[in-house]
Amino acid sequence: MNLRHILWPDVDTGLWNDWRWQYKNRLKGAEGLFKLSTLLQKDLSHLSHVIKTYRWASTPYYISLIQDKNLLQDPIGRQIIPSPHEIQKQSYPQLSLDPLKERLYSPVPGLIHRYKDRVVLLASGICASYCRHCNRKRTWKKPEHLSLTKHALNKVKAYLDANPEIREVIISGGDPLLLPFKSIKRVLSVMRSIPTIEVIRIGTRVPVVLPMRITDRLCRLLHKNRPIWINTHFNHPREVTKEASGAIEKIQLAGIPVSNQTVLLKGINDNHDVLKSLFCKLQSIMVRPYYLFQCDQVCGTLHFWVPLSKGIEIMESMWGDTGGMCIPNFVADLPEGYGKARLLPSQILDMEDGKEAIFFTYDKKIVKIHL
Ligand SMILES: *Cc1c(COP(=O)(O)O)cnc(C)c1O
Numbered sequence: 591m592n593l594r595h596i597l598w599p600d601v602d603t604g605l606w607n608d609w610r611w612q613y614k615n616r617l618k619g620a621e622g623l624f625k626l627s628t629l630l631q632k633d634l635s636h637l638s639h640v641i642k643t644y645r646w647a648s649t650p651y652y653i654s655l656i657q658d659k660n661l662l663q664d665p666i667g668r669q670i671i672p673s674p675h676e677i678q679k680q681s682y683p684q685l686s687l688d689p690l691k692e693r694l695y696s697p698v699p700g701l702i703h704r705y706k707d708r709v710v711l712l713a714s715g716i717c718a719s720y721c722r723h724c725n726r727k728r729t730w731k732k733p734e735h736l737s738l739t740k741h742a743l744n745k746v747k748a749y750l751d752a753n754p755e756i757r758e759v760i761i762s763g764g765d766p767l768l769l770p771f772k773s774i775k776r777v778l779s780v781m782r783s784i785p786t787i788e789v790i791r792i793g794t795r796v797p798v799v800l801p802m803r804i805t806d807r808l809c810r811l812l813h814k815n816r817p818i819w820i821n822t823h824f825n826h827p828r829e830v831t832k833e834a835s836g837a838i839e840k841i842q843l844a845g846i847p848v849s850n851q852t853v854l855l856k857g858i859n860d861n862h863d864v865l866k867s868l869f870c871k872l873q874s875i876m877v878r879p880y881y882l883f884q885c886d887q888v889c890g891t892l893h894f895w896v897p898l899s900k901g902i903e904i905m906e907s908m909w910g911d912t913g914g915m916c917i918p919n920f921v922a923d924l925p926e927g928y929g930k931a932r933l934l935p936s937q938i939l940d941m942e943d944g945k946e947a948i949f950f951t952y953d954k955k956i957v958k959i960h961l
Pocket residue numbers: 702703704705708709710760930
């Protein structure tokens with residue numbers, strides 16, 4: 591099945607590779623669902639109810655990566671096609687729209703300050719493609735909105751000026767690389783005007799869902815504002831396409847290292863072979879797998895949860911079987927705002943300083959070592 595030829599048969603390569611065309615022609619809302627259902631001859635009307643609660647949009651490029659007609663069986667389709675499970679009344683009383691208590695840790699609008707030396711800046715309220723597993727679904731309640739106002743950005747600056755222990759700003763959202771060029775430039779230059787901010791980190795899924803957005807002009811702007819690190823979000827090896835790798839290479843050629851955060855998702859990547867293939871492919875395009883996240887306990891994402899023990903088993907089996915450069919930290923962001931916790935247990939079973947320690951080896955032997 592080639593969805594590009596079914597859904598956009600007459601679009602030439604020039605337009606297809608133009609990010610503005612891709613953005614303008616996103617399938618979105620009830621209208622987009624209707625178009626998808628007509629062209630695929632599938633009844634998707636039951637989903638219009640879901641998208642009244644959680645908005646829906648995705649780019650032609652990303653939709654065209656779907657290969658399975660059964661959209662929710664496909665690892666790409668499952669990430670973007672709404673599911674009735676999202677709005678089912680769930681029997682987990684702890685489910686919240688904001689389990690990480692990001693609003694509680696927000697000293698000024700748009701800023702999350704949980705750890706002493708780094709903050710998250712929610713600079714954008716839009717994404718090219720809305721991931722059904724997103725942990726900020728709470729911000730989708732309003733219509734799509736662009737960015738922090740100048741006034742809000744000034745308040746953020748005042749807070750950062752007053753708190754010099756903060757050395758890193760993680761610009762996130764939404765997707766900050768979807769803001770108008772001028773707004774990206776403004777956010778970067780305000781951050782750069784604060785002498786205590788040493789490093790800027792940008793969280794973006796653009797290289798995965800709208801790789802055409804990585805233009806030469808954008809790369810020049812990023813280059814000028816280094817040190818910048820980019821963290822992107824690949825979840826499946828099929829996302830590592832020629833287009834995505836090309837976008838990554840452009841960022842790297844601008845002198846910016848790229849790392850990746852993956853979310854462990856049921857029916858998408860919750861097995862050893864898929865994750866190994868994803869992490870090795872990322873390493874081969876010089877993207878460092880940084881975190882594998884246990885899916886947060888956020889309302890509307892229950893159907894993606896993988897038991898903790900399964901994730902640990904997969905990651906343990908990867909150790910020794912895969913190069914260390916390909917293996918991310920497996921972490922959970924604990925509910926109630928307790929922060930991130932590393933999940934893989936230590937391989938030390940017992941130890942006495944100056945005498946000996948008992949280790950559990952990568953291939954499951956138990957050895958006693960004198961240290
Ligand atoms: C995840 C997170 C960070 C970044 O943590 P790292 O371990 O440095 O990647 C910073 N602030 C908040 C609020 C976070 O949730």
